[in-house]
Amino acid sequence: xxxxxxxxxxxxxxxxxxxxxxxxxxxxxxxxxxxxxxxxxxxxxxxxxxxxxxxxxxxxxxxxxxxxxxxxxxxxxxxxxxxxxxxxxxxxxxxxxxxxxxxxxxxxxxxxxxxxxxxxxxxxxxxxxxxxxxxxxxxxxxxxxxxxxxxxxxxxxxxxxxxxxxxxxxxxxxxxxxxxxxxxxxxxxxxxxxxxxxxxxxxxxxxxxxxxxxxxxxxxxxxxxxxxxxxxxxxxxxxxxxxx
Amino acid sequence: xxxxxxxxxxxxxxxxxxxxxxxxxxxxxxxxxxxxxxxxxxxxxxxxxxxxxxxxxxxxxxxxxxxxxxxxxxxxxxxxxxxxxxxxxxxxxxxxxxxxxxxxxxxxxxxxxxxxxxxxxxxxxxxxxxxxxxxxxxxxxxxxxxxxxxxxxxxxxxxxxxxxxxxxxxxxxxxxxxxxxxxxxxxxxxxxxxxxxxxxxxxxxxxxxxxxxxxxxxxxxxxxxxxxxxxxxxxxxxxxxxxxxxxxxxxxxxxxxxxxxxxxxxxxxxxxxxxxxxxxxxxxxxxxxxxxxxxxxxxxxxxx
Numbered sequence: 140x141x142x143x144x145x146x147x148x149x150x151x152x153x154x155x156x157x158x159x160x161x162x163x164x165x166x167x168x169x170x171x172x173x174x175x176x177x178x179x180x181x182x183x184x185x186x187x188x189x190x191x192x193x194x195x196x197x198x199x200x201x202x203x204x205x206x207x208x209x210x211x212x213x214x215x216x217x218x219x220x221x222x223x224x225x226x227x228x229x230x231x232x233x234x235x236x237x238x239x240x241x242x243x244x245x246x247x248x249x250x251x252x253x254x255x256x257x258x259x260x261x262x263x264x265x266x267x268x269x270x271x272x273x274x275x276x277x278x279x280x281x282x283x284x285x286x287x288x289x290x291x292x293x294x295x296x297x298x299x300x301x302x303x304x305x306x307x308x309x310x311x312x313x314x315x316x317x318x319x320x321x322x323x324x325x326x327x328x329x330x331x332x333x334x335x336x337x338x339x340x341x342x343x344x345x346x347x348x349x350x351x352x353x354x355x356x357x358x359x360x361x362x363x364x365x366x367x368x369x370x371x372x373x374x375x376x377x378x379x380x381x382x383x
Numbered sequence: 384x385x386x387x388x389x390x391x392x393x394x395x396x397x398x399x400x401x402x403x404x405x406x407x408x409x410x411x412x413x414x415x416x417x418x419x420x421x422x423x424x425x426x427x428x429x430x431x432x433x434x435x436x437x438x439x440x441x442x443x444x445x446x447x448x449x450x451x452x453x454x455x456x457x458x459x460x461x462x463x464x465x466x467x468x469x470x471x472x473x474x475x476x477x478x479x480x481x482x483x484x485x486x487x488x489x490x491x492x493x494x495x496x497x498x499x500x501x502x503x504x505x506x507x508x509x510x511x512x513x514x515x516x517x518x519x520x521x522x523x524x525x526x527x528x529x530x531x532x533x534x535x536x537x538x539x540x541x542x543x544x545x546x547x548x549x550x551x552x553x554x555x556x557x558x559x560x561x562x563x564x565x566x567x568x569x570x571x572x573x574x575x576x577x578x579x580x581x582x583x584x585x586x587x588x589x590x591x592x593x594x595x596x597x598x599x600x601x602x603x604x605x606x607x608x609x610x611x612x613x614x615x616x617x618x619x620x621x622x623x624x625x626x627x628x629x630x631x632x633x634x635x636x637x638x639x640x641x642x643x644x645x646x647x648x649x650x651x652x653x654x655x656x657x658x659x660x661x662x663x664x665x666x667x668x669x670x671x672x673x674x675x676x677x678x679x680x681x682x683x684x685x686x687x
């Protein structure tokens with residue numbers, strides 16, 4: 140565990156010193172929140188818009204941080220020799236993956252915290268069930284970080300990483316039901332949306348933190364667990380710890 | 384295995400998509416020596432060293448590092464060796480000190496301050512890695528290799544791309560580490576580096592070991608006596624008339640190699656008569672390589 144802690148600290152410090160990382164992970168979600176809250180919603184939503192937008196943006200940016208941040212970041216480490224330097228040490232593959240998961244989880248908790256703390260005074264948001272919410276945030280961070288590590292495991296250069304991360308991340312977030320409510324989507328789009336993990340993260344977060352409805356968490360939680368298992372399995376299989 | 388042998392390689396081979404990068408090489412490295420593997424780019428140096436560091440899987444053959452099998456005991460080996468990979472890199476937004484601390488943490492070592500001082504990183508410990516010069520980065524790489532507290536260090540082309548002063552500082556440090564009892568496995572394409580540092584060297588070309596011995600024995604066996612370095616055209620012509628073993632340096636000088644002092648002396652007398660300046664040196668690894676391969680390696684590691 141000492142190795143995981145050392146690497147987690149290094150990853151976090153390195154990330155905190157990246158201006159673009161801070162911007163995309165914290166400032167952009169806040170800007171989106173402010174922007175989306177000033178748009179009139181009455182004609183498309185029956186509920187208070189913050190109940191839809193707050194969990195939606197938290198879910199979307201946890202997904203973006205994992206799919207884009209981790210995929211591009213890990214690919215860069217792979218190409219520039221940083222990963223090789225780590226592999227040459229006694230660090231094990233599972234410790235490397237775990238340190239990344241912990242770092243992304245911390246980032247997701249901070250993101251959710253900032254968004255909630257801003258929404259309470261600014262938009263009169265009422266947030267329920269912090270434990271359940273935190274559990275979903277953890278699970279979401281692990282799911283999308285695993286997906287990012289898996290993608291980085293099969294990508295060989297940074298340009299491809301940027302292309303694939305955008306190609307997967309943006310449609311996934313747009314179609315997730317976060318930006319376009321599921322109810323207004325055509326039927327085929329609803330089917331696609333229901334295949335995306337970010338949709339279940341959004342639904343789960345909404346059920347607990349905004350609707351105070353723990354039983355509604357069960358289905359999204361189980362589906363997200365299944366996605367996590369799949370992505371973690373693929374991440375472990377594709378990350379090379381030899382013959383890099 | 385002999386207690387004094389820290390690396391034992393037998394018929395080691397590595398193929399990449401049908402290309403034979405390493406072709407069944409065998410050698411040993413003794414405790415306490417500086418062993419150099421020298422060859423041009425693509426000769427198989429890095430592939431060999433990375434197999435020994437457990438970073439690559441061999442296609443065939445066997446190797447033991449510190450008595451552990453590289454295939455079965457990779458975890459044990461990694462804990463007991465220090466590595467500076469080729470084109471070393473690390474977290475560029477962490478400081479030099481933070482990167483060294485990270486590596487110490489990965490080896491489970493708490494103390495690393497004295498290594499920072501030993502290597503001379505203390506002068507720029509708080510600077511971000513991305514802002515460091517090539518020489519400074521090499522020092523960080525060496526410190527990160529040393530925090531393993533290992534007695535066996537693998538340094539893969541540690542001075543490539545460094546300016547002459549940084550290169551000499553790195554050599555000084557490598558010698559110091561060796562004097563403190565560390566065994567050093569070095570790969571390089573700089574012949575001067577091999578001569579300056581190594582106890583023994585292996586010349587590797589296209590995945591095959593062409594020669595392996597002490598520097599003294601290699602130069603005696605393949606170096607072939609004495610070399611004369613001249614710049615004037617008439618002197619160059621004289622040397623070309625007397626020996627076939629000539630090559631031009633990048634600066635435009637001509638180096639002629641003579642088997643014996645007697646032959647070289649005859650030319651020296653002629654050069655005096657012609658009033659031509661010259662330099663005379665004992666033939667070294669440059670000439671060993673020239674004789675074994677039929678070409679020289681340039682600064683970038685390519686055969687001329």
